[in-house]
Amino acid sequence: MFHLGWFLGSGFGIQPWSATNGDGPWAGSNVHDWMKPDIYIDLAKNLERAGFDYILIEDTAMVEDSYQQSAETSLRRGFMAPKNDPMPLVPLMTRATNHIGVIPTVSTIQYPPYLAARLYTTLDHLTKGRVGMNVVTSVTDRVAQNFGYDRHLDHDERYTMAMEWIDVVKQLQGSWEEGAVVADPEAGIYADHTKVHPIDFEGEYFKSRGPLNTIPGPQRLVPVCSAGSSMPGRRLAARYDDTMIAQLPDGPSARKYRDDMRALVAEEGRNPDDVKFMFIATPTIAATDAEAVEKAAAAKEWKKSDKAVEYNLWNMSYTSGGRIDFGGIDPDTKVKDIDLSKQNGEHTSIANLFGGREEQTLREVVSTSFQIGDMGLVGSPDTVAAKMGDLMDEIGGDGFLFYLPTTRYNMAMVADGLAPALKRRGLTRESYTGGTLRDNLLQF
Ligand SMILES: Cc1cc2nc3c(=O)[nH]c(=O)nc-3n(C[C@H](O)[C@H](O)[C@H](O)COP(=O)(O)O)c2cc1C
Missing domain, CATH: 3.20.20.30 (Luciferase-like domain)
Incomplete structure (x- = not known):
């Protein structure tokens, strides 16, 4: 299971x-x-x-x-x-x-x-x-x-x-601690103070x-x-x-x-x-496998639309931690010519989007890549x-x-x-x- x-x-x-x-x-x-x-x-x-x-x-x-x-x-x-x-x-x-x-x-x-x-x-x-x-x-x-x-x-x-x-x-x-709450109305004891402790945490960032x-x-x-x-x-x-x-x-x-x-x-x-x-x-x-395949193909096609491309460029800018404005890069620029090292956001997501696509253009990446895919689950x-x-x-x-x-x-x-x-x-x-x-x- x-x-x-x-x-x-x-x-x-x-x-x-x-x-x-x-x-x-x-x-x-x-x-x-x-x-x-x-x-x-x-x-x-x-x-x-x-x-x-x-x-x-x-x-x-x-x-x-x-x-x-x-x-x-x-x-x-x-x-x-x-x-x-x-x-x-x-x-x-x-x-x-x-x-x-x-x-x-x-x-x-x-x-x-x-x-x-x-x-x-x-x-x-x-x-x-x-x-x-x-x-x-x-x-x-x-x-x-x-x-x-x-x-x-x-x-x-x-x-x-x-x-x-x-x-x-x-x-x-x-x-x-376990057992700190006594909750005994007869005895008039709510909690056992010997079982409740300060943590006195002092770290690099928090106290x-x-x-x-x-x-x-x-x-x-x-x-x-x-x-x-x-x-x-x-x-x-x-x-x-x-x-x-x-x-x-x-x-x-x-x-x-x-x-x-x-x-x-x-x-x-x-x-x-x-x-x-x-x-x-x-x-x-x-409802049917054929319908699901058609639906997946339509979603793939939609990725190429202007609205989808705008969304993906927007999303990449967010995902980079706001450090790369993908809306300010010529979409015909090759991935290898984009300085991705400036990113400070979601490293794995950026790797999923651009990994192995150095020779492709930004336009090709945004219209075909999926940050999160279907893992083949179509039907x-x-x-x-x-x-x-x-x-x-x-x-x-x-x-x-x-x-x-x-x-x-x-x-x-x-x-x-x-x-x-x-x-x-x-x-x-x-x-x-x-x-x-x-x-x-x-x-x-
Ligand atoms: C399913 C999923 C949910 C996430 N939810 C949030 C969220 O709600 N808020 C947020 O700031 N980041 C969210 N993230 C981003 C992660 O916390 C993390 O920054 C991202 O996965 C990249 O991590 P990495 O740089 O270690 O690869 C989410 C990521 C994934 C995959």
């Missing part, structure tokens, strides 16, 4: 809303209603019916303006803005469900660790143990500038800082006294997720993650990645089976279910993170088409056996 996750890639932000963005005709009333709770609650209910482990909520706190040195494209087309804070969504989604986990993103440059430890422990209580934290270091200068920096820290240093940040959060969440001023939640240490696949990103994941997101194009590369990561986890003195590696994919599913629900089973055998295990536009059409396709086909094959859970997100991850 394998695990399933869903990447809510637009965060608590504007969801698919316009056919001009390639969203198809399934956007419903998102343009007016994306900031209301309904679609997120529908998503949680549908995916719980489908047996998913969790929903990962993206977050990025900025209005991007590195593309053509202007926020015009971001705001005109609704790219990554507007966007609400994801944290208040979590209790709403879990209140309407019983098992599925929700993992909102937290940036180590936005939240001081004490604030994050307290917030996630509070959410752990409110969700009865179904919250996790997707720890990111933030990608662009624009986020950093919203939180007091002149420009963002260098890529690798961000991970050093993030590791220290997680240490502080974990120590705070562990600052109440916190502790203890946390709330009691441990059902999961005690809130599960950690991360998605950075550069070497420092992998080290962070190996040390701390309960689930890690990996971006790979196919089975063999995913297998190697998982084997390498499991070895790194073991080097950290941890059991590799305690970390679930989730391979991100955008499957193309339709009817039955076909995709079978392919997922084969692919997982090839990879060696763990699961998939779906990255699909959040529309009710896609929810139904997955929950009522694909999920029954997966369950019939015994590939995914029939039911949940535990109550928390950690229980979901460790169920098998």
